[in-house]
Amino acid sequence: MLQSGHINFFNVDKCGLYSFSGKDPVALTLPDTFEKLTEWAKARSFETTNPWDPKKNKNKTPCYCHKVHFDEATGDYLLVLWKGENDKHGPLYGMTIAADGKPDQKPIKQADKPKKGKVVWGRPCYYWVIPKAQCIASIKFENSRCDSNMFQDWVAGSMNFRVELPEYKKVTTDSGLVRLQFSEDESNPYKYYYQFDLSLRTLSTSSAPLQELGKKVTHIIRRETVSLNVKDERKGWVKTFGEIILPYASNKDSKSRKVELTVEARPTVEEIRDIIEKFGSTSDSADGDDVGFVLDNGRTVWAKQYRHSETFSINDDGNDILDAKYLYQTLSANRSRYLAPIFKDMRAAKTGTDK
Structure with missing residues (x-):
């Protein structure tokens, strides 16, 4: 077969x-x-x-x-x-x-x-x-x-x-x-x-897809899973968000929660490549931790699309x-x-x- x-x-x-x-x-x-x-x-x-x-x-x-x-x-x-x-x-x-x-x-x-x-x-x-x-x-x-x-x-x-x-x-x-x-x-x-x-x-910075992406990015999205019942030693927004109690949050009984942070940014092509290589998901899962980009037309693309x-x-x-x-x-x-x-x-x- x-x-x-x-x-x-x-x-x-x-x-x-x-x-x-x-x-x-x-x-x-x-x-x-x-x-x-x-x-x-x-x-x-x-x-x-x-x-x-x-x-x-x-x-x-x-x-x-x-x-x-x-x-x-x-x-x-x-x-x-x-x-x-x-x-x-x-x-x-x-x-x-x-x-x-x-x-x-x-x-x-x-x-x-x-x-x-x-x-x-x-x-x-x-x-x-x-x-x-x-x-x-x-x-x-x-x-x-x-x-x-x-x-x-x-x-x-x-x-x-x-x-x-x-x-x-x-x-x-x-x-x-x-x-x-x-x-x-x-x-x-x-x-x-x-x-x-x-x-x-990732793709080379001289590749057409990455060059085109560099012209359109308006925001960067960071998606991570936050543990709710294990002490989180990570610094920054991930740790802080794990301590925030929000009304109407789904999966109240879950051991973890998926969190997304969107930041306005205009990274260069070189910076985009560096972001993808450092934070892009290597998982088979479609909904795992990852980094993505919001384009000027409102569409979101994820790092795995720009893997080599x-x-x-x-x-x-x-x-x-x-x-x-x-x-x-x-x-x-x-x-x-x-x-x-x-x-x-x-x-x-x-x-x-x-x-």
């Missing part, structure tokens, strides 16, 4: 070892990180690729590594991760774990009778790692999930707590922060820590979970076209020319 895939691109803002005062990584950059993650995941049983103990970390979404494909020609990686879930929204699949700790190649569906052995229920997540473009792409299908926060947590958690780094010394502070030291650098004890941060990538994204089709051959190598081969057929805007921006940043 032919499936439609949707690709969203993310900037890799940070990846590697950073000193507490440094802006640039000193080691474990994007290619090094995923080389080590790949070696580690291939040597582990399926369940032990979740970097957190589910009994001790109930607030963390279980995430496992199902398959990794590495392309030597480009240096790209295609990861199939498994988001552990038990909700009933959409198709749910079970990964049966064999006696050797490896998952069966063909997952079962909710309606199927589980085979003997443990079953890990969840959904696949597909991520394309492109070190030469310093970016990550998530690939979304109807039966898969995209969760950029989970992906960032999985990478950082695996590197901090599970992947062996014999060239470094590790220490965990009382607050849970993992600090590292180069083995031969005794003069800088535990000066470094690992970071992995992504941000949504692509669509494609792939034949799943009757498989619910796509093979990592097969998916990568399909994507690589149009790799140059997909990545052209990114490489253009990278060249512009180097030369200091307008994007």
Whole structure:
């Protein structure tokens, strides 16, 4: 059956070892990180690729590594991760774990009778790692999930707590922060820590849609969900609004409330791009937290409309979970076209020319 895939691109803002005062990584950059993650995941049983103990970390979404494909020609990686879930929204699949700790190649569906052995229920997540473009792409299908926060947590958690780094010394502070030291650098004890941060990538400032948007914006809208029963440590309007009691407010018994703030503004194209990348939603949900813009004709447009994204089709051959190598081969057929805007921006940043 032919499936439609949707690709969203993310900037890799940070990846590697950073000193507490440094802006640039000193080691474990994007290619090094995923080389080590790949070696580690291939040597582990399926369940032990979740970097957190589910009994001790109930607030963390279980995430496992199902398959990794590495392309030597480009240096790209295609990861199939498994988001552990038990909700009933959409198709749910079970990964049966064999006696050797490896998952069966063909997952079962909710309606199927589980085979003997443990079953890990969840959904696949597909991520394309492109070190030469310093970016990550998530690939979304109807039966898969995209969760950029989970992906960032999985990478950082695996590197901090599970992947062996014999060239470094590790220490965990009382607050849970993992600090590292180069083995031969005794003069800088535990000066470094690992970071992995992504941000949504928008269209180039020179693109026609963003240029047209820049001419029409009159207001900026910030939409967030405010918790009503948990102490909110955030500063500014979000925290303040959570304390305001309004008459006739809906969902009085709810644990949270959706709040929108509209501010009059005339941002430049560069500022619009920065706003989208910092505050634009990365969620699959249509009604999640996001940032939007009111135009001079009164119409509202949301940030996700200006993501750097692509669509494609792939034949799943009757498989619910796509093979990592097969998916990568399909994507690589149009790799140059997909990545052209990114490489253009990278060249512009180097030369200091307008994007």
